[in-house]
Amino acid sequence: MSHLNLLVGGPTSGWPEQLxxxxxxxDWIGVDRGTLRLLKMGITPLVAIGDFDxxxxxxxxxVKTAVSDIRQAIPEKDETDTExxxxxxxxEFQYDRLDIYGATxxxxxxxxANLWLVLKPRYRDFAxxxxxxxxxxxxxxxxxxxxxxxxxxxxxxxxxxxxxxxDGLTLVDEKYTLDHENVPYPISYASNEFVGETGQFSFESxxxxxxxxxx
Amino acid sequence: MSHLNLLVGGPTSGWPEQLxxxxxxxDWIGVDRGTLRLLKMGITPLVAIGDFDxxxxxxxxxVKTAVSDIRQAIPEKDETDTExxxxxxxxEFQYDRLDIYGATxxxxxxxxANLWLVLKPRYRDFAxxxxxxxxxxxxxxxxxxxxxxxxxxxxxxxxxxxxxxxDGLTLVDEKYTLDHENVPYPISYASNEFVGETGQFSFESxxxxxxxxxx
Numbered sequence: 165m166s167h168l169n170l171l172v173g174g175p176t177s178g179w180p181e182q183l184x185x186x187x188x189x190x191d192w193i194g195v196d197r198g199t200l201r202l203l204k205m206g207i208t209p210l211v212a213i214g215d216f217d218x219x220x221x222x223x224x225x226x227v228k229t230a231v232s233d234i235r236q237a238i239p240e241k242d243e244t245d246t247e248x249x250x251x252x253x254x255x256e257f258q259y260d261r262l263d264i265y266g267a268t269x270x271x272x273x274x275x276x277a278n279l280w281l282v283l284k285p286r287y288r289d290f291a292x293x294x295x296x297x298x299x300x301x302x303x304x305x306x307x308x309x310x311x312x313x314x315x316x317x318x319x320x321x322x323x324x325x326x327x328x329x330x331d332g333l334t335l336v337d338e339k340y341t342l343d344h345e346n347v348p349y350p351i352s353y354a355s356n357e358f359v360g361e362t363g364q365f366s367f368e369s370x371x372x373x374x375x376x377x378x379x
Numbered sequence: 380m381s382h383l384n385l386l387v388g389g390p391t392s393g394w395p396e397q398l399x400x401x402x403x404x405x406d407w408i409g410v411d412r413g414t415l416r417l418l419k420m421g422i423t424p425l426v427a428i429g430d431f432d433x434x435x436x437x438x439x440x441x442v443k444t445a446v447s448d449i450r451q452a453i454p455e456k457d458e459t460d461t462e463x464x465x466x467x468x469x470x471e472f473q474y475d476r477l478d479i480y481g482a483t484x485x486x487x488x489x490x491x492a493n494l495w496l497v498l499k500p501r502y503r504d505f506a507x508x509x510x511x512x513x514x515x516x517x518x519x520x521x522x523x524x525x526x527x528x529x530x531x532x533x534x535x536x537x538x539x540x541x542x543x544x545x546d547g548l549t550l551v552d553e554k555y556t557l558d559h560e561n562v563p564y565p566i567s568y569a570s571n572e573f574v575g576e577t578g579q580f581s582f583e584s585x586x587x588x589x590x591x592x593x594x
Contacts, residue, residue: 177392268487269484271569271593272538272590273516273538273540273567273569276540276565276569280564280567283564298487300487349495349543351495352488352492354491355488355489375487377488
């Protein structure tokens with residue numbers, strides 16, 4: 165399993181501890197201000213993505229000096245920076261997994277654009293490879309199937325979140341169970357919990373997010 | 380126009396300045412830890428909602444002594460605390476508008492449950508009366524129609540966010556326009572801007588969120 169990390173430009177206050185402490189291993193891509201933040205942590209990203217129009221001339225110079233592969237999303241293709249990063253990471257570089265940091269906190273229009281990226285037909289198949297990580301949440305995505313997931317040691321709550329119409333949602337062994345529930349529109353089944361160290365669930369159609377979180 | 384404020388239990392770091400400064404006028408409802416935070420600010424809410432199981436015995440005593448009207452959501456009705464608060468505010472007390480604070484930051488399963496409340500059939504008609512306010516975002520909701528909205532002085536960005544399939548989305552005079560766009564699934568059209576002091580838009584079906592935000 166090879167994995168790549170992506171840092172987008174959300175507030176550093178939302179970062180998980182291990183990122184603030186510089187303890188996230190692996191290669192990086194930076195988006196916009198995320199690139200500058202990586203450089204400041206002594207990390208040179210493989211690729212920098214963005215128009216960098218929020219950076220000063222000095223900051224832009226730093227980015228251009230340090231990073232050899234700089235790219236811009238094509239607005240005409242209705243593509244966001246994060247989407248281009250997903251394409252580069254999972255399609256071009258063919259990493260198995262992409263962990264996205266810096267996507268929460270601050271502007272909610274950005275968060276929702278990032279969260280819903282997996283609903284777009286051209287990214288849908290990549291959903292299971294994408295993970296969002298912040299201080300209190302880990303978001304993963306699932307296509308129809310039967311799954312057993314592991315509890316993260318530092319998280320308490322478990323949420324099942326149909327991002328669209330989902331049929332046959334079954335929560336087998338969680339604190340609150342469901343039996344072939346047909347969910348007609350997005351719902352966040354929040355505040356569920358693992359009973360043991362794993363949780364089993366299945367569904368027949370649609371796209372499901374799972375969030376493990378703590379207070 | 381009468382309005383009621385609702386404080387739910389998200390982290391205080393997400394509160395807008397005017398709330399931290401105690402300068403939000405009007406009556407209040409508190410949900411769970413939100414109730415305790417209101418009392419600490421010298422505000423006695425009309426109603427306190429929640430099971431308060433995250434409060435200490437002392438804190439619970441404070442709430443019970445101060446607030447005469449305490450209620451609990453009915454999990455069997457698949458009702459969340461915030462949903463009960465919306466029912467009390469807009470249906471029972473018939474306020475014209477409900478401003479919700481404390482719903483962002485921290486746990487994303489809670490945020491999404493709150494954001495999507497308006498998609499539930501029994502809350503859908505209340506959508507235009509509900510507003511979420513935090514440090515960097517104001518979220519409002521619209522049912523199909525033709526609208527002109529005003530720019531908030533401290534906000535820079537404007538986002539149009541179909542929460543479900545939306546037909547005929549037209550952005551008339553914003554920085555980026557759309558002409559009768561049919562949106563098949565949730566999308567966050569982020570980082571748009573007002574050109575002047577108002578913005579005109581319309582759509583024919585579905586439910587639309589609009590977010591004004593700043594960096």
